[in-house]
Each structure stands twice: as structure tokens, then as C-alpha cells.
Amino acid sequence: MKNRRIFIYIFLFSLTSINYIDRVALSVAAQPIAHEFGISPIQMGYLFSSFIWTYFASLIIWGIALDRWGTRWVNAIGMAVFSLATVATGFAWSYMSILVTRLVMGAGEASSYPAGGKVIREWMPARERGIAAAVLNSGSYAGPAIGAIVVAFAVQLFGWRTGFILVGSSGTIWLFCWLMWFRKPELATFIDEDERALILRERNGGLPDTPTGPTLSIPDMLKSTSVWGLLITQAFCSYAQFLFLTWLPSYLQTERHLNIVKSGYFTALPYALSVILAIVIGRLSDRLLTAEACNRGGQRNMVAASMLLTAVVLTTPFVDDVWIMVAVFTLSLTGAQAGIAMNIALLGDLLPSSAEAGRGTGLLITGGASFAMIAPIATGYVVAITHSYNNAFYIAGVLALAGAFVALTMTRQPIRRKDEVEEVGEATLRA
Template sequence: MKNRRIFVYVFLFSLTSINYIDRVALSVAAQPIAHEFGISPVQMGFLLSSFIWTYFASLIVWGLALDRWGTRYVNAAGMAIFSLATVATGFAWSYASILVTRLVMGAGEASSYPAGGKVIREWMPARERGIAAATLNSGSYAGPAIGALLVAFAVQLFGWRTGFIIVGSSGAIWLVFWLRYFRKPEQASFIGEEERAYILRERNGGAPEHNTGPVLSIGDMLKSGSIWGLLITQGFGSYAQFLFLTWLPSYLQTERHLDIVKSGYFTALPYALSVLLALAIGKMSDRLLSPDACRKGGRRNMVAFSMLLTSIVLVTPFVDDVWLMVAVFTLSLTGAQAALAMNIALIGDLLPSSAEAGRGTGLLITGGASFAMIAPIATGYVVSITHSYNNAFYIAGVLAIAGALVAVLMTRTPIRRDTASAPVGEVSVSA
């Protein structure tokens, strides 16, 4: 049997890569933009987090739209919106105009993870869901690695405006291929009948999907203790992720005294290395878990391990050597990336069918975004008040340890129609 679904992996990886290339552009160009418009650290913290406000508000809306109209056109609309908004940032004339383009960008980018989660639930056999989720989330680290270098060189050579125009235009290429080739596995022409049958048979671990009765609503899901565990874990992991995403280049420039190009390089290197390591963790989770263990939430243990790896960021203030710092950032980023990816796979494991995957993933990422939008602002205040990044790293590390505990204790019960009404916080003894 040929594995043509590899093309779906490519779509998932490139989707989030482009998404995060667009996000990191402002982080890399923050200093010249702040200089041109006279922006303070606190104001920059709000600007860096602004896209997350509309991102947060739009996630569930996109999830519901995906469950109703499917991933092909809904995901394409999201890509078009955030790519155009990124290009528009290059034509901004004031702090307020950049704020508007970032808000529009955030609303469009909110489509990507709900779409990716639904594609994984529709396309991937249960035993591949870990590596598929890791591939999706790896784009969120490859994107900053590529974007940090690309924007840094563009800013150095042509100015910050050109950097936004270049990275924003990359979405057009992706759109052409997505609309030309992507369909659900039931209709996709690039896979053979044997592979199609395998996907449809194994995407629920060989067990029948629970498609009878009404689809779980958002309200139904919120009655599950497992959902709350997933949301909290996603939030705590996202805090660390967005601390790095929004402030790492500035930290390297101000605390480590690196120029824009060198800060771009030392931002890109940990992100690039963490992509490979997180993919290995995703593959390991698939090898260690049987389909039955997946359905019972066994992947939570890998989530907890990854969150503990994230907490290594706590040692950053005690590291002087730049290469040791790269190692610390690489391990912490690997943990955050793997934890968030395994959480996406975990909600797919626990949901009864692919019919709820869009709204379920949208709800999950909403939990992440709730803390993600706090991280840049909180860090801005911490830096402004203490004139140091140390406490910012401590906050991220403590939240990561708390997230590991939540993952182990609260994500133990499958999200079923017969258990959705269980009291929040109920803990099952299933494996």
C-alpha cells in the first residue's frame, strides 16, 4: 500500500509554518519599528500580543465553521485573510495601523489549528495521530526558525516593511496547491482505494466511530473534566511558547547584546533543532501506545513529560555561555512544542468521532490562547518594572510544572455522550 497521505503531512506542516512565519515577523522587526514610531516596551508588549485577542475570539467560530462546511474552503479563507493582513503591515504608517493589521491577522490565523486538528482526525489512523499532530505543531517552530532568518536579513538589507511583504506573500503559493489537491479521504483522488479503506477503517483505532445521535456541542464538551484538563494544560504550555515567540529576539538583542542578524540566527537555531526533537517525541508516543490505550487517554503521560521538559527554562537566568543558552532554549522549546502537539492528538483520541474535531480543537486552542495573550503583555510589564527577563522565565517554568500535574490528573476520561455530563474534575482510573 502506497502512503500518499504523506502529502497531507506536507500540507499540515506548511500551514502552520506560514502561520508562524507571519507571527514572528513583528518580533524580529520590533526594535526598528519601536524606534520609528516611538513605542515603549509596554506598548510593544500589547502590540506583540494584539493578534492573539482576535485569535482567541475567533477560534471556536472557525471550529464550528469547519465542522459545518469542511476544511477545504474554510481553511483557504483563513490563509487568505492572515496572509493579506501581513502584507498590509508592511504599508503601516502608525502604531494604530499596525495594531489593526495584527488584529485582522489574528482573526485569520485562528483557522489553522482547528483545521489541522480536524484534518488529522479525518485523515490519520489512530496509531499515526501523534506524529501527525507533531508535524502540524512543528510548523509552528519551523516557521519562526525560517521567519527569524528571513525577516532579519530583509530588515537588514531592505528595511522592516519589505520583510512583512515577503513573508505575507508566501501564503498565495500554499493556497493554489491546497485548493487544487485537498479533499477529504473519501473523495481525495491522490490516494488509492487500498489506502482509502485503511484510513477509514483505522482512524478510530479499528473501532467504530460513535456517529449515532447528535454531535457533541461546545456546552456538552465543557461538562467533561478531561476537556478542562486539556484546556489548562494547553494554556500553561502556550504561555512558554509565546514568551519565546514574542520576546526571544528582543531578549537576545538587549540582554545578550546581539545585533539583529545574530539574534535572528540564535532565535532560529533552537526552533529548528526543536522541530526534529519534537517529531521524535510524537513518533515515540505512537510507538508506545496501542489503539486501545489511545482511546483511554494514555497519551497524557507524554504530554506531562513534555511539560516537565519545558520547565528547563527556569535555569536560563543562571546560564552565561551562549551555546549552553541555545541548548536550554532548544530543550524548553522542544518540550512546549511536543506538549501542545500531543495535547492536540490527545483530544482527537478522546473525542468520539471526527464530526466534533473542528470545534473540539478550536476549544482546545482557545484554552491555549487565553494564556498566550497574557504572556507578551506580562513579559512587557516584567521587563519594564524589573529591567530584567529573569522573572519572565521563572513564571513560564512554574506554569510548565503545573501543566504536567494537570495533564496526569485531569485528562483520564474519554469524552463521550454518555460521560459528557460527568461533573467537571471527575477522574477515571482508566489507563
């Protein structure tokens, strides 16, 4: 039997990579855009945050659509929308026109993580969900690493508009390949029958992957303590992630006095290193946890450990050497990346079947987007008021510590309807 699931890993990684390449373009090009349109730090904070507004509002809608119509076409539509919106940013003529393109981009990008979560639940045996979620989320760090360098050079050589047109066009190849080859494992032609049987047998930890009753609705999920724990953890982890995503290039340019190209390099390096480290953590998680431990929610321990690693950002204000700073950012980014990935895997472990994976992941990422939406704006105010980034790093670190505590204490039950949880019994839910 050949492991042809590697193609699904490639799709997942490249999906979020392209998504985040488009996101980071504004961060890298922020200074020339601000100069051209006379944008203040507070206004730029709102502009950084703007795509998250529609992203936040669209996540659950995309999740419900994915559960109803499947990942193939729904995900393709999302990719087309946010790629075209990114290209359109290159033709913007004012602050408001950039704001509009960012809002459209956010609505389209909201499809990616719910689709990725559902693909993982449909395609991956339970013992591979940690590494699969790490690969999915690693794209969100590889994207900024690639985008920071590509956009920096494009801005330096051709102007900021070319950067947006270049990265926005990158989704075309992905979209063609996705529609050409992707199908559910039951219908995919690139895997053999042995691999198909393995996936269908093991994707729910050896248990049947069909609902025993009505599938869980969003209101059903919101009655679960574990769901609230997942949402809070995702929110606190996403705060740190979006602090780096939106403000790191500006921090390097203003506080560390690096030019655009050098800030691109020093943005890319921590992101690139964190991709490797987070995948290692995902692989380690899969090796340490059995399918039975996954079904009991043992993944929460890896989530908490990752959040503690994210809190290393607290040391940033005390670091002067640029290479030690790179190490701090790498460790903190690794923790944030692994925390989000392991949280997605934990959600898959706690859901009863893949039938709820789209809306469940949409709900989870909505929790993350709630604080991702706040991070760029809050940082803009912190910088404008204090003329320093120190307090912004302190806020992110404290939230990461709180997220570790929440992960350990609130995600200890499977996500079921209340009557089903009572039947299972809390004694079977302890890791």
C-alpha cells in the same frame, strides 16, 4: 499500498509554518519599528499580544464553521485573510495601523489549528495521530526558525516593511496547492483504494467513526473534566511558547547584546532543532501507545513528560554561555512544542468521532490562546518594572510544572455526554 498520506503531512506542516512565519515577523522587526514610531516596551508588549485577541475570539467560530462546511474552503479563506493582513503591515504608517493589521491577521490565523486538528482526525489512523500532531505543531517552530532569518536579512538589507511584504506573500503558493489537491479521504484522488480503506477503518482506533447520537456541542464538552484538563494544560504550555515567540529576539538583542542578524540566527537555531526533536517525540509516542491505549487517553503521559521538559526554562537566568543558553532554549521549546502536539493528539483520542474535531480543536486552542494572550503583555510589564527577563522565565517554568500535574490528573475520561460516561464506566478509563 502506498502511503500517500505524506502529502497531508506536508500540508499540515507548511500550514502552521506559514502561519508562524507571519507571526514572528513583528518580533524580529520590533526594534526598528519601535524606533520609527516611538513605541515603549509596554506598548510593544500589547502590540505583540494584539493578534491573539482576535485569534482567541475567532477560534471556536472557525471550528464550528469547519465542522459545518469542511476544511477545504474554510481553511483556504483563513489563509487568504492572514496572508493579506501581514502584507498590509508592511504599509503601516502608525502604531494604530499596525495594531489593526495584527488584529485582522489574528482573526485569520485562528482557522489553522482547528483545521489541522480536524484534518488529522479525518485522515490519520489512530496509531499515527501522535506523529501527525507533532508534524502540525512543528510548523509553528519551523516558521519562526525560517522567519527569523528571512525577516532579519530583509530588515537589515531593505527595511522592516519589506520583511512583512515578503513573508505575507508566501501563502499564495500554499493556497493554490491546497485548493487544487486537498479533499476528504473519501473523495481524494491521490490515494489508492487500499489506503482509503485503511484510513476509514483505522482513524477511530478500529471503532466506528460516526456519532452514536447527537454530536457534542461546545457546552457538552465544557461539562467534561477532561476538557478542562486539556484547556488548562494547553494554556500553561502556550504561555512558554508565546514568551519565546514574541520576546526571544528582543531578549537576545538587549540582554545578550546581539545585533539583529545574529539574534535571528540564535532565535532560529533552537526552533530548528526543536522541530526535529518534537517529531521524534511524536514518533516515539505512536510506537509506545497501542490504539487501545490511545482510546484510554494514554497520550496524557507524553503530555506531562513534555511539560516537564518545558520547565527547563527555569535555568535560563543561571546560564552565561551562549551555547548552553541555546541548549536550554532548545529543550524548553521542544517540550512546549511536543506538549501542545500531544495535547492535540490526546483530544483526538478522547473525542467520540471526527464530527466534533473542528469545534473541539477550536476550543482547545482557545484555552491555549487565553494564556498566549497574557504572556507578551506580562513579559512587557516584567521587563519594564524589573529591567530583567529572569522573572518572565520563572513564571513560564512554574506554569509548565503545573501543567504536567494537570495533564496527569484531569484528562482521564473520554469526552462524552454525562449520561454516556456513566454507561461506559470509569473502570475502563484508566490507562
